[in-house]
Amino acid sequence: MSAASERDAVRRARRRIAVLTGVIITLLVTVVGGVADTVMTRAQSDQVWRELRYGAERGDLSSPPVCTWLFARGATALPNAPAGFPVEADMRQVRRTRETVERTVRRDDTRYLVRTQVRADGRVVQAVLDLRFQLADRRHLWFALAVAEVVGLLAAAVTGVVLGRLAVSPLAEALARQRRFVTDASHELRTPVTQAYTRAQLLARQAAAHGMPARHREGLARLVGSVGRLGEVLDDLLLSASLAAGPARPSDHRPVDLVALARSVVAEEADRVREGRITVVVDGPPHPLFVDGVGSALRRAVGELLSNAVGHTPAGGRIEVVLGGARGTVTLTVANTGAGFEPAEAERLFERFHRGGAAGRYGLGLALLREVVTHHGGTVDATGRPGHGARFTIRLPLGGSPPAAVAPTGRRAVRPGARRVRAGRT
Missing domain, CATH: 3.30.450 (Beta-Lactamase)
Structure with a gap:
């Protein structure tokens, strides 16, 4: 929350x-x-x-x-x-x-x-x-009762405010303590988890170099994946805690090219997409679409949306990432040909660790995604049907262009001239 x-x-x-x-x-x-x-x-x-x-x-x-x-x-x-x-x-x-x-x-x-x-x-x-x-x-009595009623209403308002503050203050304090605990625990765990992840990777490489049995190499690979996912959960908790702390300072907001960011995120998922034999197509305009926000948080949100689509798309499936801008709004849609979900579950998908029928478990990511988008003044919604895939759409306010050229957000650039395709049905 x-x-x-x-x-x-x-x-x-x-x-x-x-x-x-x-x-x-x-x-x-x-x-x-x-x-x-x-x-x-x-x-x-x-x-x-x-x-x-x-x-x-x-x-x-x-x-x-x-x-x-x-x-x-x-x-x-x-x-x-x-x-x-x-x-x-x-x-x-x-x-x-x-x-x-x-x-x-x-x-x-x-x-x-x-x-x-x-x-x-x-x-x-x-x-x-x-x-x-x-x-x-009798008229005097009615007047006295009317005065008593007004006084009673005023007393009720004052009493309600006082009781409300006294009764809800423990709840507010408990929520604040919960946020502080999540932040402190995540910070304290981040370093040992990172060290464990690095050591697990090193052991996996050494196991492969020294020709250890396959079952040992597979066990180390699963360990690396588990520790890596634990690190991702900690990153989600830290980001959620930073969002819960309040709106970011205006100085933290920068113009972010959502087209370049989306292409960069797709490029980072290239290995996973090849392993799953999935086709991913980016359909965006040749010009940038800037939104004002925190680049790392927006990257996390778009990355979660694409990762979720890859995880729910079977081999041979297709994912389409469509970007556009109109009437002061930038739209990013990720559609896949996966199992889809019941329309009645569309809103519940954004609950933390929601587990649906055909949709499976969506975890913390989509809840964090909504927090990031809401934090940036936007909205996110989902549509889908069982057996007909799913479509997630992010809408963010169009931002101003930066005064100078902005480097693409991400570690790897994607060629901007990708062919344009029509978004698939959900």
Whole structure:
């Protein structure tokens, strides 16, 4: 995982903790507010109905309770009685049925509770209660709950940030320690592995010169190959660690001719290609295609792509390396006629040490390849089908030409006038 990916993972973890904390606190405040509103509304409703029923049954017609008016036949209504009362329909219904009627009436932007009943003395009385004060209390409660909700959200945000940092800090520290361990271990192992590789090569040459038995020479050759692959793994780990340490300094970036680099990498694989009886064709423009970057890292990426194609192409197969540039992008495609892979595995090929069905094991290289390409602001993707080969495409931003002639990147130059061929199907 690159440093950018690690930072993104840490940020996502912190964001997730902050969001979950905010949601929990918001839900708690909402639940508490809902419970408070329900309890207060029910308590107010019970209280006002008790007062209304008491007034209708026992209240003095000339001096009713506060915010209550009493109406009866032959009684004089108070001067401040609201308009539209009494409700004559309820009065007539109670006189006829002798059953109590209760209702809520909306008038003058407020609500009234109305109860009409027959008193013990046989008189029909209608009690009207104004709810404006109770409604005002509810509005005050809602305002207080809204303020509490806002405060709760702010507290949730602050708490989420603090908890996110406290909870994720051990993860970030563990990732940093892991990077340092990989870098230190790779550096410490690089020298003894190089020495072992050199000594193994020397022993293999001495074995061949002194005519040792074939089985001993084969064993030494396998030892040389194993130690060499171990050195390659260490190189991959060192390069991955350097990429994870952060973006390279601008002074480390140079214009790199991707066409010359690709031809040089193909030339370095010449012996392996001949041994495997594989045809490799480079199809590139006659002019350079420059990208800004670190030459050694780009060489490693292109080399891994070609090495991967050679390793998955059977004898008599064909590999095509196609380069082109358009709309500010340089494209390098490596297509082979190997076993291919399932389309669903295309993205998983770039996971470290992924092992697929027909594709086999792709190891650390393709994951490192993506790290290098992403580090240079580009993309890489893969397409393929079982039995129809595979195609890997690298896209990098087109860079500026160097002020002076740039020597080809690589140990051996390749003739730039290679014939142009059409890329094979995957």
